[in-house]
Amino acid sequence: MGDIAEKGASFYSNAEDYWKDIPPTVDGMLGGYGNISNMDIRGSKAFLQKFLGEGEGKTGAGCALDCGAGIGRITKRLLLPLFNTVDLVDVTQEFLDKAKTYLGDEGQRVGKYFCTGLQEFVPEFGRYDVIWIQWVIGHLTDGHLVEFLRRCQSALRPNGLIVIKDNVSYEGVVPDEVDSSVCRDLDIVRTLVAQAGLQVVLEEQEMNFPKELFQVHTLALR
Template sequence: MDSNNTTSVENEEKFYTDAIHYWSSIPATIDGMLGGFGFISQTDIRDSKLLLKQLFNSKAPPGKDHALDCGAGIGRITKYLLTDFFHKVDLVEQNPNFLNQAKQYLGPKLQDKIGNYYSSGLQCFEPEESKYDVIWSQWVLGHLTDSDLVEFLKSCQNGLKPNGVIIIKENVSSSDVDKDEQDSSVTRPLDLYHRIFTKAGLDCYRQVKQRNFPKGLYTVYMFILKPQTALSEVTIENV
């Protein structure tokens, strides 16, 4: 990690194993996935759908064939967001219990839309080359060190089809990096995210602030990222 910002994480193995231990004690429910804030799910999904609709109405939009849900948990994002837009969705999730629950949670009606279930931490995961139109990561990247996040984003670029994008939706701290010892994660400020994007060879095509979350929660931003060579225009929005 960036020693000037996030944490040196002298023992990266402990950083990751502590997170595994924490999530192993969390129930495989919407409330569990959202840290007791399950009631925000509909508001969250609504703004995410708006972002995707605007993306597909933009110049040179991505295709709608295949998406990847990173840190998928029990499949909330897949069920309520990605399967509304894409023909196939793959899920990658470190916790095997969550993945098993996802198969039940997504149900038989969505069976034809679900592709692969990958049981892996994102620090170890490499998407198949040129497979995905959209790679979606939400509320999971705080569990990666800065250096692993850069490498993960680089590997995601290799997994994109032409016009494909990486979409990140994450809590953002006000100025400094906030560390959560309980779940072994960090919350990064905007400037650090942008430095990481640049280091990974990505440009921020759009940046949109999530609306209508309760007071007291972190500010949440959505970032649409494109490989630097593919960038045609940059739009920064604070809705």
């Protein structure tokens, strides 16, 4: 996939228009597959817990960032139970507004809500133990994804971790004209990660999602 010069600014504005029309619900976040949310969160928790805990090299439990957070589905069930503070960033203001009630009392531990595209977002230097990026990388051009991952690396605390969890295609780049996104194959994602100067330290596939969906892979990066 080319950069924004090839794709045109409408790649981003079309996606923004698409998400503005989506209801601020778990089902809306998951394209009508709200029923996989529990399984998704269970898998993510098991993945993340391999890095957390006490001792040498373990990732801290201070602050996490939920990227493309939507209404905070992941913040509520995965990140707030594991981290003292969670920040959310998403391009759709209506979703972040909904998060303020959806997260309930525990939402008091949200640090900051950022309403901006990840292609422009600069996470604070050295603030985060974990930066979670789920079901949103397809909304960034290759160049913007690489640059965003580089900025994320600068935003990590010692032993911090970036996690990408997303759909992957069997081969090549599969465009989705409806939500203005792309789905990349795993080799392409790995190449972009390497271009950002990051290494994949763990990679897993979600095995139990419905067969008609793309494969979903989780990659831990440092």
